[in-house]
Amino acid sequence: MYKEIVIEHFMNPRNVGVIENPDGYAQVESSVCGDMMEIYLRIEGDRIADIKFRTFGCAAAIASSSLASEWIKGKTIAEAAQITDEQIAEELGLPEPKLHCSVLAISALHAALEDYFKRHPEARPSIADAAAQGNDA
Amino acid sequence: MSTRRVIYMDHSATTPVDPRVVEAMLPYFTERYGNPSSVYRLGAEARAAIEAARQTIAELIGARPKEILFTSCGTESDNLALRGVAWASRHKGRHIITTPIEHHAVTHTCEQLEREFGFRITYVPVDRDGLVDPEDVARAITDETILISVMYANNEVGTIEPIAEIGQIARERGIPFHTDAVQAGGQLPIDVDALHVDLLSLSGHKFYAPKGVGALYVREGTPLLPTQTGGGQEFHRRAGTENVPYIVGMAKALELAYASLDEEAPRLQRLRDRLIEGVLERIPGARLTGHRTQRLPGHASFVFGGVDGEAILMYLDRANVAASTGSACASSESGPSPVLEAMGITGRQALGSLRLSLGRENTEEDVEYVLRVLPPIIEKLREFSPICPDAALR
Numbered sequence: 001m002y003k004e005i006v007i008e009h010f011m012n013p014r015n016v017g018v019i020e021n022p023d024g025y026a027q028v029e030s031s032v033c034g035d036m037m038e039i040y041l042r043i044e045g046d047r048i049a050d051i052k053f054r055t056f057g058c059a060a061a062i063a064s065s066s067l068a069s070e071w072i073k074g075k076t077i078a079e080a081a082q083i084t085d086e087q088i089a090e091e092l093g094l095p096e097p098k099l100h101c102s103v104l105a106i107s108a109l110h111a112a113l114e115d116y117f118k119r120h121p122e123a124r125p126s127i128a129d130a131a132a133q134g135n136d137a
Numbered sequence: 138m139s140t141r142r143v144i145y146m147d148h149s150a151t152t153p154v155d156p157r158v159v160e161a162m163l164p165y166f167t168e169r170y171g172n173p174s175s176v177y178r179l180g181a182e183a184r185a186a187i188e189a190a191r192q193t194i195a196e197l198i199g200a201r202p203k204e205i206l207f208t209s210c211g212t213e214s215d216n217l218a219l220r221g222v223a224w225a226s227r228h229k230g231r232h233i234i235t236t237p238i239e240h241h242a243v244t245h246t247c248e249q250l251e252r253e254f255g256f257r258i259t260y261v262p263v264d265r266d267g268l269v270d271p272e273d274v275a276r277a278i279t280d281e282t283i284l285i286s287v288m289y290a291n292n293e294v295g296t297i298e299p300i301a302e303i304g305q306i307a308r309e310r311g312i313p314f315h316t317d318a319v320q321a322g323g324q325l326p327i328d329v330d331a332l333h334v335d336l337l338s339l340s341g342h343k344f345y346a347p348k349g350v351g352a353l354y355v356r357e358g359t360p361l362l363p364t365q366t367g368g369g370q371e372f373h374r375r376a377g378t379e380n381v382p383y384i385v386g387m388a389k390a391l392e393l394a395y396a397s398l399d400e401e402a403p404r405l406q407r408l409r410d411r412l413i414e415g416v417l418e419r420i421p422g423a424r425l426t427g428h429r430t431q432r433l434p435g436h437a438s439f440v441f442g443g444v445d446g447e448a449i450l451m452y453l454d455r456a457n458v459a460a461s462t463g464s465a466c467a468s469s470e471s472g473p474s475p476v477l478e479a480m481g482i483t484g485r486q487a488l489g490s491l492r493l494s495l496g497r498e499n500t501e502e503d504v505e506y507v508l509r510v511l512p513p514i515i516e517k518l519r520e521f522s523p524i525c526p527d528a529a530l531r
């Protein structure tokens with residue numbers, strides 16, 4: 001049921017762990033299955049300097065968070081905010097019943113960014129920025 | 138590792154077909170392929186084969202041949218038992234008693250009877266070991282009760298229910314009693330009179346017969362309306378041309394299972410107990426689900442705090458161990474298992490379940506191998522997990 005890329009990420013997940021005193025943090029629970037995930041962000045300037053996550057979840061959830069962390073690390077906040085669960089699900093080739101697992105990963109990321117914006121409102125990408133980058137989702 | 142054979146520990150899901158069963162079936166595909174309803178000799182030969190199979194199965198469970206109906210699987214047997222009795226008795230009453238830990242073949246059928254046909258369903262509770270209290274069943278009976286259905290042994294946690302006691306109560310009140318014996322067939326002795334059951338479901342592929350064949354025992358005099366109509370097969374109770382080779386195979390398989398039960402059951406029980414002891418000893422926070430001793434001989438099931446069941450299965454698969462999780466996350470449904478919830482194991486703890494069900498090919502070495510690979514898997518997954526086991530177990 002899983003593609004090799006899921007297995008690969010799942011067996012060797014990147015960026016597992018915690019960051020002490022993170023700039024952004026969130027713990028999110030899936031309303032579908034009850035699994036959960038937490039994401040820690042360290043932000044330098046407008047970049048995501050480091051990201052760590054921990055997941056209580058299935059193989060798809062662990063692979064989704066691993067892949068998302070790989071994509072996000074080193075990106076700007078605005079770029080990171082653009083990543084969607086569809087992109088993750090597509091890259092991993094997740095089957096229908098496992099789509100909510102990629103949603104869990106991306107909502108945890110968004111919640112961690114939100115946490116950062118709460119303390120740094122000036123960092124929030126403006127609607128105009130987002131539109132300029134084609135985020136019309 | 139890749140040259141190693143797969144250690145199959147999912148016999149509650151299905152079993153490999155016994156080569157002796159295959160051999161018994163083979164002539165009925167290409168040589169004795171007649172339709173049992175045909176009058177010529179080819180037909181008569183096929184008819185004789187199913188009647189012999191019926192006789193075999195009847196004897197093994199203490200029934201009479203005409204009380205055995207062949208079906209396509211355990212699910213069909215459960216469906217026919219519930220719907221057949223409900224339809225036949227609908228003018229007498231519309232109340233059914235069952236439990237929250239039944240297989241979906243029972244619960245979803247009950248739900249439909251409730252939703253679409255105006256039946257009322259009472260789910261008697263189970264205790265933390267998954268046991269039904271017969272007294273609760275007795276208390277739930279009303280003048281409207283037309284059927285009681287309680288499984289013989291649970292697929293997820295292995296607990297064996299007090300079927301004979303419940304049957305006794307049903308008998309005294311004159312209410313038909315059905316038991317889903319899909320997990321028990323070939324693993325626990327079955328005597329329909331000693332158990333006081335009126336209907337009993339079996340599924341061939343749980344005891345080394347192929348998938349696609351099942352049986353339903355229906356005690357003479359039990360009201361049952363056919364749910365599949367057509368030709369007059371199976372005493373006008375289950376229409377459709379009989380699946381001759383598979384029926385032959387199922388009878389052979391059940392015969393073999395009961396012929397070796399006296400050695401096989403204690404052997405499996407020893408392996409199971411070693412597995413249970415080893416897991417509880419080596420994995421902090423592991424907890425056995427289901428009754429410690431009143432459980433299927435080859436069945437061991439656990440919950441582990443802090444980890445998701447499907448993740449455990451994937452890692453075990455990489456270590457060449459095939460097992461399953463009670464949490465439906467692994468299948469198309471998500472969320473904690475209703476069976477564990479009914480036993481008071483809730484929330485995240487119920488998501489980290491593992492079932493290891495042993496069978497004929499399993500050896501002591503297999504058990505030792507699993508006891509070596511499982512603890513580091515749980516430990517690794519806990520490292521990925523935001524929930525520490527202590528908190529998860531609380």
Ligand code: FES
Nearest residue numbers: 033035058061101
């Ligand atoms: S099933 Fe829960 S996160 Fe995948």
